[in-house]
Amino acid sequence: MKNDMRALLAFATAVTLTAGGFTAAAGAAAAEVPTTAEQASAAPVTESPAPSAAPVQPVTEEESPTEGAPGPEVPAESTGPITDAPVPSAPPVGAEAVEPAEAEPTDTAAAAAVEPAPASPTIQTPADDFISVDTAGGAVGTRVPVAVGGTAVAGAVVEVTFRRGERDGATQAPVSTTVGDDGTWSVAVVLESGDWSFAATQQLVDVDGVPVSDRSAPTPDRTVRLSAQTAPAPTLAGPAAGAxxxxxxxxxxxxxxxxxxxxxxxxxxxxxxxxxxxxxxxxxxxxxxxxxxxxxxxxxxxxxxxxxxxxxxxxxxxxxxxxxxxxxxxxxxxxxxxxxxAATLPAPVVTSPVSGAVFDTLAPETDGYVTVTAEGTGVPGAILLPFVGTAAELEDFRARNAAGEILPYDYPIVVDESGRWQISGMNLPGTYFFTAVQYDPRFSAPVFSAEAPVVEFTVRAPGAAPTNVPAASGTSLVPSAVRPPAPSALAYTGADHGGDAALAGLALLALGSVATLIGRRRRRA
Missing domain, CATH: 2.60.40 (Immunoglobulin-like)
Structure with a gap:
């Protein structure tokens, strides 16, 4: 009688493949061997792909052990515990192999939590709203160097933006800088002269300079006017020292x-x-x-x-x-x-001529000129500035006086200590208007008083009827040949020059078509 006996043959097969530097190891699974010839012939024999695997010998009927007979000997080297090697699960027949998913890299910047935006930085320089820089300070042509600075979070990045206030197309790109450990920052730019405004923001960054916060709100605009002191200086005449x-x-x-x-x-x-x-x-x-x-x-x-x-x-x-x-x-x-x-001096007083007065005495050694005399009172020591001319010329005199455009005469007419003045001159026949102002000579520029009441008078040729008096326009006046009376009787306080020509400052003169009671006007400084 034959008894079926199942023998478990366990063996380990190690297959080592070496290709270049790559080594792979695999363990063989335990095989269940049939004990009958029918079973042996029915069971497929699977060859190991490993070239070093030991071939499996089929068991024949003659070699099959009989009941009670001893089994095959196991080599000594095979003695010892038999351990089942783990067998990797194979994919189903016909299924595609699935590659294992690769682990995605971790983005530390994206993974890091974004911090809230910091407060706005401060702008402390420039402190003035007007900056003037000369060539020694670095100005060239119309361009001016400017330093903008302030405070912010240490290590943060500050960005300064610039906006031009003029319509000339000048621009300046934003400028960034890292805040120092002491919390201060500064940027240097060169800008065109004119008006500029600028503002600053800050953003926190990590040690690699990667932003880790939102950008702050901008500072309020700081506006400045820049001036390049590169033009030549003008010259300046006056005021005189001690004026x-x-x-x-x-x-x-x-x-x-x-x-x-x-x-x-x-x-x-x-x-x-x-x-x-x-x-x-x-x-x-x-x-x-x-x-x-x-x-x-x-x-x-x-x-x-x-x-x-x-x-x-x-x-x-x-x-x-x-x-x-x-x-x-x-x-x-x-x-x-x-x-x-100082107080303005009062107007002088004109006692002669009076309104309606007529002068018709020919001046000695002249051709048709008539002698005219004027006198009155004023502030002792004041300088008198008289006027004689037509109605239109009077209005021009008043306008220039109000504008401060009347200049003193070269030969001053000084009110004497008793407060009197007197002047003489010559005019051609015609109708004239007379007035006068006075000023304090202590001051370097005259401050004229109000004008004296205007007097209208007539100059006519000797023996001519009043109705034949010609108009005054276009008259030509020449210096008088009258020497001033003694100082006790006249307002003239200058030296006695002893000659008619030297007394031209007291005469009625014509400047173009304007007839005025003046000497030569002082030239402008």
Missing amino acids: VYAAVPGAPSPHDRPAARVPVSGTGTPGAVVRFLLDGTEVLEYDGGLLVGPDGSWATTVPAPAGTYRVAALQDYVDGRNGYVSQSSPSVVGEEFTVVE
Whole structure:
């Protein structure tokens, strides 16, 4: 009788494949071997793909052990515990192999939590809203170096943006910088002259400079006006050192108190605009500007209240298309002068001629000229400035007096100590108007009093009827040949020059078509 016996043959097969540097190891699974010939023939024999695997010998009927017979010997080297090697599960027949998913890399920047935006940084420099830089400070042409700085979070990145206030197309790209360990930051740029505004933001970053926060809100705009001091300075003539000017009540003044009109003049670049600055007990900027003439000269008056000053002048080059200052000059400083408050003198009094007076006495050794005498009273020591002319010329005199354009005469007519004055001259026949003003000679620029009441008088040829008096327009006046009387009787207080020609300052003279009772006018400083 044959008994079926199942023998478990366990063996381990190690297959080592070496290709270059790659080594693979695999374990063979335990095989269940049939004990009958039928079973043996029915069971498929599977060959191991490994070249070093031991072939499996089929078991024949003759070799099959009988009941009670001893089994095959197991080699000594095969003794020992038999361990089942893990067998990897094979995919189903016909199924495609599935590659294992690769692990995705971790983005630390994306994975890191975004911090809230920090507060806005601060802008502390420039502190002034007007910056003027000369060539020594780095200005070139119309461009000015500017440093912008402030405070922010240490290590953060600050970005400064710039906006041009002029319509000339000038731009400046944003500039960034890292905040120092002390919490301060600064950037340097070079900008065109004119108006600019700028603002700053900050953003937190990690050690690699990668942003880890939102950007802060911008700072309030900081606006500045830049000036390149690269133009040449103008020249300045006057005021003279030690000059004294009077600030009188009622005179036009841009200040909250009386101001003197201080005359200044000089030269500059044709087309440039001259500006003025008064310094001393207080700083006052003259808001106006004066255009330099084609000949390079300029002249004006600067209002100044009581105090001691030096006047400074500078000139600007103005962009003709956009109207902003592209270049400025350094300032030039004049001599020290003083302004004092003083009362305006009263108007002089004219006692002769009176309204309707007629003069018809021919002047000696002249051809048709008639002698005219005027006299009156005034403030002792004051300087008299008389006027004689037609009605139209009178209106012009008044307008120029109100504008401060009347200049003193070369030969002053001084009111004497008793308060009297007297002058003589010659006129051609005609109808004239006479008036006078006076001023205090202590001051470097005259402040004229109100005018005396106007007197109308007539000059006619000897023996002519009043109806034949010709009009005064176009008359030509020449100096008088009359010597002033003794000092006790006249207002003239100058020296006795002993000659008719030397007394021209007391005569009626004609300047073009304007007949006035004057000497030569002083030339402008």
